[in-house]
Amino acid sequence: MDIRLTNTLSRDKQIFVPIDPGRVTMYLCGPTVYSFAHIGNARPPVVFDVLFRLLRLKYGEEAVVYASNITDIDDKIIQEAARSGRSLKDITTTYEGIYREDMRALGVLEPTFRPRATEHVDGMIGLMTRLEQLGHAYRTPNGLMFSVPSMPTYGRLSRRDRDEQVAGARVDVDDGKRDPADFALWKASKPDEPAEARWTSPFGEGRPGWHIECSAMAAAALGETIDIHGGGLDLIFPHHENEIAQSECAHGRPMANVWLHNGFLSMDAQKMSKSLGNVAHVHDMLKRYDGETIRLALLSAHYRGPLDWTDALLAQSQATLDRLYNALRRISSAQPADEPPPAGVLNALCDDLNTPQALAELSALAAEANKADPADWPRLRAQMKAAGDLLGLLSKDPEVWARGDEATARRIDERVAARLEARRSKNFAEADRIRRELEGEGVEVMDSPQGSTWRRIRGLGQ
Numbered sequence: 001m002d003i004r005l006t007n008t009l010s011r012d013k014q015i016f017v018p019i020d021p022g023r024v025t026m027y028l029c030g031p032t033v034y035s036f037a038h039i040g041n042a043r044p045p046v047v048f049d050v051l052f053r054l055l056r057l058k059y060g061e062e063a064v065v066y067a068s069n070i071t072d073i074d075d076k077i078i079q080e081a082a083r084s085g086r087s088l089k090d091i092t093t094t095y096e097g098i099y100r101e102d103m104r105a106l107g108v109l110e111p112t113f114r115p116r117a118t119e120h121v122d123g124m125i126g127l128m129t130r131l132e133q134l135g136h137a138y139r140t141p142n143g144l145m146f147s148v149p150s151m152p153t154y155g156r157l158s159r160r161d162r163d164e165q166v167a168g169a170r171v172d173v174d175d176g177k178r179d180p181a182d183f184a185l186w187k188a189s190k191p192d193e194p195a196e197a198r199w200t201s202p203f204g205e206g207r208p209g210w211h212i213e214c215s216a217m218a219a220a221a222l223g224e225t226i227d228i229h230g231g232g233l234d235l236i237f238p239h240h241e242n243e244i245a246q247s248e249c250a251h252g253r254p255m256a257n258v259w260l261h262n263g264f265l266s267m268d269a270q271k272m273s274k275s276l277g278n279v280a281h282v283h284d285m286l287k288r289y290d291g292e293t294i295r296l297a298l299l300s301a302h303y304r305g306p307l308d309w310t311d312a313l314l315a316q317s318q319a320t321l322d323r324l325y326n327a328l329r330r331i332s333s334a335q336p337a338d339e340p341p342p343a344g345v346l347n348a349l350c351d352d353l354n355t356p357q358a359l360a361e362l363s364a365l366a367a368e369a370n371k372a373d374p375a376d377w378p379r380l381r382a383q384m385k386a387a388g389d390l391l392g393l394l395s396k397d398p399e400v401w402a403r404g405d406e407a408t409a410r411r412i413d414e415r416v417a418a419r420l421e422a423r424r425s426k427n428f429a430e431a432d433r434i435r436r437e438l439e440g441e442g443v444e445v446m447d448s449p450q451g452s453t454w455r456r457i458r459g460l461g462q
C-alpha cells in the first residue's frame, strides 16, 4: 500500500518513494536541552514516531534509519548557564535525560541515532570549510557567514521573497554582514562566554550556529540526501531554509526529498508563552496523566493542522482510552490470531498520517469487540493490538489499565477492603456509603463469593 505525504517543498500530497527501499532515512530536528520540554515540543516527536512505525511496517524494521538530534550547543543553553551558575554539561545532560524519559513515557520509540551537536563539531567545521572554498561563506570579525545571494534557489522551501527573507532573518548586531539575509555559520566567542562553549576552528575560536549543527548531523547519521526531513512549521523559515542552503551548497545535491511540518499546538486557544504563564511541561503532566492519554490527545488532530490543548481534550482522551482498554479486557481471554493491522487504520495512516481517522477506526473495532461472539475475539484482539502498535497505544495490560495509576489503585483497594469489613460486621449503611463514594469517582465495585473486585468505568477525576 502506498504512503502519501504532504511535501512542504511542493505543497501537495505525493506518493512516498524512498531513494532505497532497503534503507529509508528520516531526520527530525530535536530539542534544545536547556529546560523541560513543553507539550508543544512533544508534538513533532510523537507525530514522527507514528510515521517511523508506519515506515517500519511497510519497509521492515531494519530498513528504516531514523535520526533525531539533541541540540546541546545553543545561545539559550549559554544563557541558562549564566543565569543559574551551572555548567553547560550539567544543564544539557540533565535536560537530555529528562527529555528522553518523557518521550519514553509518551511511547516514542528510540530513534536509530540520537546525535549530539557537541559530538559533531568536526563535521560542522568540515562543511563550513567546504562552503568557504566554494564561495558560499565569508569571514567577519564575528565569525563565518553564509552568503545568501550566492545561492540563487534560496527561499524555495518557505517561498519567501527577498523582502520577507530579510524581514524574517534574525536581527543580529553584525556589522560584517554583506547582505541583510546572510546568516551565521560560526559564531566567534565573546570574552564572557564559558570555555566549555569554545571550539577552535579555521575561522577562529567560537561555536557553531544552530542551522549548521543539523546539516552536519543529518549528513553524518543518514547521508547527503535523505528521504524525509521533519519538524514543527515554525522551523520552515529560517531553520530549514538555512539547513537546505548549507547542505545543498556543500554537497551539490538535494538535502531531503520530502519535507514534513507539523502544525502548532495552542493552550486554551492562546499561544503558549512564558509571559502568559501557560507553558505546560510534559514532565509535570505525566504526574497526572498516563503517557498514552497525552499521546492520544496529541494524535487527536491531523498533524498538519493546529491543535488546541485543553483539560477537556485530556479528559476525552482518557475516556477514549478507558473505552478501548475495557473492550480489550472483555476479549482478552482469547489467544490473539496472527493478524495485520486492520485495513481501515492502515489506510488512514497511509493517507498523510490521518491519525484522527485511524483513532475513529480503532474505536469502531472496540465497539465491535464489545458486542462480538467469542469466536471473533481472537481476530479482534489481534487487530486491536496491531492497530495499537502502529499508533503507539494500548501497550499496557488491560487489567493494569483498569486499575489506574498505582497510588490511586492502592487507595481504592483500601476503600474496597474497608467496605468488605463493614459488610462483615453488618454495618450495611457504611458499606453502601463507601460504594457510592467510589462510584462518584468512577469506580464500580463488583461482589462475588470470592470477595470484591473493582474496575474503572470512566476516567478518574472526571
Ligand code: AMP
Residues within 6 Å of the ligand: 029, 030, 031, 032, 040, 041, 042, 043, 044, 231, 232, 233, 234, 235, 262, 263, 264, 265, 266, 272
Ligand atoms: P525548540 O526546542 O524550540 O527548537 O523546539 C523543538 C521542536 O518543537 C521544534 O520542532 C518546534 O517546531 C516544535 N514546537 C515548538 N513549539 C511548538 C508548538 N507550540 N506546537 C507544535 N510544535 C512546537
Ligand code: ZN
Residues within 6 Å of the ligand: 028, 029, 030, 214, 239, 243
Ligand atoms: Zn534542524
